[in-house]
Amino acid sequence: MLAKGQRDDEDVCPPQIPGQLALFRDHGRRFSSKHGGMIRDREIEDLPLVLDQLRIIADQRGVSSAGWFYDTWQGARLALASREPGERRVGAEMLADLPKMHPTIAEALKRAGLLRPARPRLVLASAFTRGSCEHCLAWNGVVRRVCAGCHHWERKPHHFPVSVCVRCCRELPTSAGHCRRCRLVMAETASDLSGAGMVGGDQLWFGGEFAPLLRTVKHKGTEVGVRGRFEAKAKAVREVAQPPREVSDHLIDPRQQGLFRCPERDWTRLDETRRPALTEHAMQVVAGFTSHLRSLGADPKQVASSFRTLRIVAGHLGVEVPLLEADIRAVAALSDSHHHARLPHYLQQLGLLEPLNLDSADVRHARELADALPTAFATAVHTWIRVMAGVGTRPSRALKDRTIHAYVSRAHPVLSDWASVGLEDPRAITSSDIDRAVSAQRGANTRATLCSLRSMFRALKRERLVFRDPARAVSLPGPNTLPRPLATDQLRGLLGQADTARDRLTVGLVAVHALTRFEVRHLLLTDIDLTRGRLTIRRPGCLDHTVYLDELTWDLLRTWLAERSTRWPSTTNPHLLLSRQTAVNDSNAALSDLSTKKPFMAIGVRASALRADRILDEAKHTADPIHLIRVFGIAPNTAMHYLRAAHPAQFRPDPIAP
Structure with missing residues (x-):
C-alpha cells in the first residue's frame, strides 16, 4: 500500500501477469x-x-x-x-x-x-487498403481508389471508353456497353455451373490476388467475347446440354467379308463436333494405350494428340478388325492437333494394325531406275532390290536404303549401255563384257561399279535367274596395305577424354576388345554375364564370339548399367546402350550410328584405326594366328594379315605375285 500523497496511477502501464498471452495486438502508446x-x-x-x-x-x-x-x-x-x-x-x-x-x-x-534490438513492426493489411473498389466493388486488396483490374480499364480510354453502363446505369469505363463489374457478373452467370446467379442482386467477390480475371477478345465488329475459364465453363455447359452420343453406324463387322478392297478413306470432311461414342472394347484399347506409354516411361500428356487420333478412328470404324495404318496416318495429317506418335506400334502389339508398306525415297528411286530398263533387265534389278532388302527367297541381312540406291544407280548406266548394243538379257552377259564396262570407268567409280555388278550377279545366281556369275572372275589390282600402329600420344588418356559413361564404355570396348561400332550398338542386356565376366558378341552368319571382360571394362560396364537403371528404370528397350530417344522408343531401336561415332570424333581417333591398333598390338606379342582368332573372333585371313604386318621378317615375298 502507498502512503498518503504518493502517486501510482494504475491506468498508466498497468502491471501485467507474466506468461499471459495477449488476445489483441498492441497498437502502440502515446505518452506525454x-x-x-x-x-x-x-x-x-x-x-x-x-x-x-x-x-x-x-x-x-x-x-x-x-x-x-x-x-x-x-x-x-x-x-x-x-x-x-x-x-x-x-x-x-x-x-x-x-x-x-x-x-x-x-x-x-x-x-x-x-x-x-528493434523488432519489425507489423502493420495490418487493412492499413494499406482503401476498402472496396469504386468500380467493381471488390472488397480488400484495393491499394488505390480502384482495384488493379479496373485501373487497367481506366487508364486505357481508347479501348474502354467512359459511358453509361447498360446494366447498372453507372458512368464508368465500358466494354460492349457494360462496365467491368457487370461483365464479370454476366460472364459468371452465363454458364452458372457454380450457382452464383442471384435474383434481385449480384454476388460480390474479394479483391487482390483472389479477384476473378476477365479476358476479353474482339470477334467481329464491336462484339466482344470472354476467354479463359469462362470459355471453358461455356464449353462444359454445351457438352452437358448435348444429347448422348451414339455408336457409329459404320463399325466394321469382322463376320462380313469384303468383296473388294475399298480405296483410301477421305477424312478431310470429318466433323469432330459429332464424334460417335466408343464401344466397350474401344474404351479398353484407349485405356490400354495409357498403360503402354507409362510402361515405356513416357508421359501420356505429351502425346495427347495421338489419343485424339485413336478415339476418332476407333469411334468411327471400331476395333473389332485391324485398323489400316493408312487411316491412322490420314487422320494424323488433318491438323497439328492430330498425331500418331507411338500409336502404330501399340496397335501392332495388340494385333489391331494392318501396316502400310512404305518405301523410302531411296528405294523408290531405285525401283524407278529399274522400271526404265528393258523387261529382262528390269525384272533382274527388281529381284536384286528384293534380295538387298532382305526379302528374297532365302532370308538375308538387309542393307540400308541408301546403299541399295547407290548400288542400283551405279549399275544402271552399264545396264543401259548393254541394252543399247543388243545385250538385253542378264544370262547373255560374260566376264569380258563386265571387264570392258569396268575399264571404261574412271577414278573411284571403277571399283564402285565392279562392286555393284558383283552384288547384282551374286543375287541373280542365288535366285537362280542366271546359270553362272560372270563377275566372279573379274578383279582389279590394288595395293596390299598393312595396318599401322597409332602414335603413343594419341592413346594416352583416351578414356579420360570421353564425357559420359556411355561414351567411355564405347571407347573401352573398341580399344580393349577390338569390337566394331556396329557390334557395340547392337549389344543386348542378355549378352552380358557379369557373374562370369563374359560378353557375347552376336555376328550374323558367323559363330558367336565370347569376350572375357578385364577389370577396366568390367568397371566401365557396371558404371553404365547403374546410370542406365537410374535414368530409365522402366524402359523396355533390350539394347545395352541407350539414349534419351531410344529409351522411350516403342520400336526398341538400337543406338544411332552417329551416337557411337561422336566419342571418337571428340578424341580425334577413328574407331576402325583404334580397333586395328589393338589387334596389331596383340599380334606383336604372338606369332600364332589361332590366338588372334580366339581373342578377337576374326577370320584366319585377317589374322594372317595382322601377323604379316607385325612380323614382316618372318614372311617371304610371293614369287608369283604380280
Missing part, C-alpha cells in the same frame, strides 16, 4: 510528459541502474539542468514500465512512444544492458 509523474512512486525494477547511467551521461556532457534530468528520468520510468510481462529489456521500437529524449534514454538503456 505528465504520464511519468503519474507513476513516480511506483517501484520499477532496474530503474536505479538506468538512472545511474543517466547521471554518468550528464557528467560526460556537462549537463546540470533540472529540466534535462526531469525529462530523461520520466522517460526512463515510462520505458521500463511499458515492458512486456516477463521481459527485462526494453524494445528499441517502443522508445518512439516516449515524449522526449529518445536517443539519450536509448543510450542509457544500452549501457545498462536493458535495450533490445
Whole structure:
C-alpha cells in the first residue's frame, strides 16, 4: 500500500501477469510528459541502474539542468514500465512512444544492458487498403481508389471508353456497353455451373490476388467475347446440354467379308463436333494405350494428340478388325492437333494394325531406275532390290536404303549401255563384257561399279535367274596395305577424354576388345554375364564370339548399367546402350550410328584405326594366328594379315605375285 500523497496511477502501464498471452495486438502508446509523474512512486525494477547511467551521461556532457534530468528520468520510468510481462529489456521500437529524449534514454538503456534490438513492426493489411473498389466493388486488396483490374480499364480510354453502363446505369469505363463489374457478373452467370446467379442482386467477390480475371477478345465488329475459364465453363455447359452420343453406324463387322478392297478413306470432311461414342472394347484399347506409354516411361500428356487420333478412328470404324495404318496416318495429317506418335506400334502389339508398306525415297528411286530398263533387265534389278532388302527367297541381312540406291544407280548406266548394243538379257552377259564396262570407268567409280555388278550377279545366281556369275572372275589390282600402329600420344588418356559413361564404355570396348561400332550398338542386356565376366558378341552368319571382360571394362560396364537403371528404370528397350530417344522408343531401336561415332570424333581417333591398333598390338606379342582368332573372333585371313604386318621378317615375298 502507498502512503498518503504518493502517486501510482494504475491506468498508466498497468502491471501485467507474466506468461499471459495477449488476445489483441498492441497498437502502440502515446505518452506525454505528465504520464511519468503519474507513476513516480511506483517501484520499477532496474530503474536505479538506468538512472545511474543517466547521471554518468550528464557528467560526460556537462549537463546540470533540472529540466534535462526531469525529462530523461520520466522517460526512463515510462520505458521500463511499458515492458512486456516477463521481459527485462526494453524494445528499441517502443522508445518512439516516449515524449522526449529518445536517443539519450536509448543510450542509457544500452549501457545498462536493458535495450533490445528493434523488432519489425507489423502493420495490418487493412492499413494499406482503401476498402472496396469504386468500380467493381471488390472488397480488400484495393491499394488505390480502384482495384488493379479496373485501373487497367481506366487508364486505357481508347479501348474502354467512359459511358453509361447498360446494366447498372453507372458512368464508368465500358466494354460492349457494360462496365467491368457487370461483365464479370454476366460472364459468371452465363454458364452458372457454380450457382452464383442471384435474383434481385449480384454476388460480390474479394479483391487482390483472389479477384476473378476477365479476358476479353474482339470477334467481329464491336462484339466482344470472354476467354479463359469462362470459355471453358461455356464449353462444359454445351457438352452437358448435348444429347448422348451414339455408336457409329459404320463399325466394321469382322463376320462380313469384303468383296473388294475399298480405296483410301477421305477424312478431310470429318466433323469432330459429332464424334460417335466408343464401344466397350474401344474404351479398353484407349485405356490400354495409357498403360503402354507409362510402361515405356513416357508421359501420356505429351502425346495427347495421338489419343485424339485413336478415339476418332476407333469411334468411327471400331476395333473389332485391324485398323489400316493408312487411316491412322490420314487422320494424323488433318491438323497439328492430330498425331500418331507411338500409336502404330501399340496397335501392332495388340494385333489391331494392318501396316502400310512404305518405301523410302531411296528405294523408290531405285525401283524407278529399274522400271526404265528393258523387261529382262528390269525384272533382274527388281529381284536384286528384293534380295538387298532382305526379302528374297532365302532370308538375308538387309542393307540400308541408301546403299541399295547407290548400288542400283551405279549399275544402271552399264545396264543401259548393254541394252543399247543388243545385250538385253542378264544370262547373255560374260566376264569380258563386265571387264570392258569396268575399264571404261574412271577414278573411284571403277571399283564402285565392279562392286555393284558383283552384288547384282551374286543375287541373280542365288535366285537362280542366271546359270553362272560372270563377275566372279573379274578383279582389279590394288595395293596390299598393312595396318599401322597409332602414335603413343594419341592413346594416352583416351578414356579420360570421353564425357559420359556411355561414351567411355564405347571407347573401352573398341580399344580393349577390338569390337566394331556396329557390334557395340547392337549389344543386348542378355549378352552380358557379369557373374562370369563374359560378353557375347552376336555376328550374323558367323559363330558367336565370347569376350572375357578385364577389370577396366568390367568397371566401365557396371558404371553404365547403374546410370542406365537410374535414368530409365522402366524402359523396355533390350539394347545395352541407350539414349534419351531410344529409351522411350516403342520400336526398341538400337543406338544411332552417329551416337557411337561422336566419342571418337571428340578424341580425334577413328574407331576402325583404334580397333586395328589393338589387334596389331596383340599380334606383336604372338606369332600364332589361332590366338588372334580366339581373342578377337576374326577370320584366319585377317589374322594372317595382322601377323604379316607385325612380323614382316618372318614372311617371304610371293614369287608369283604380280
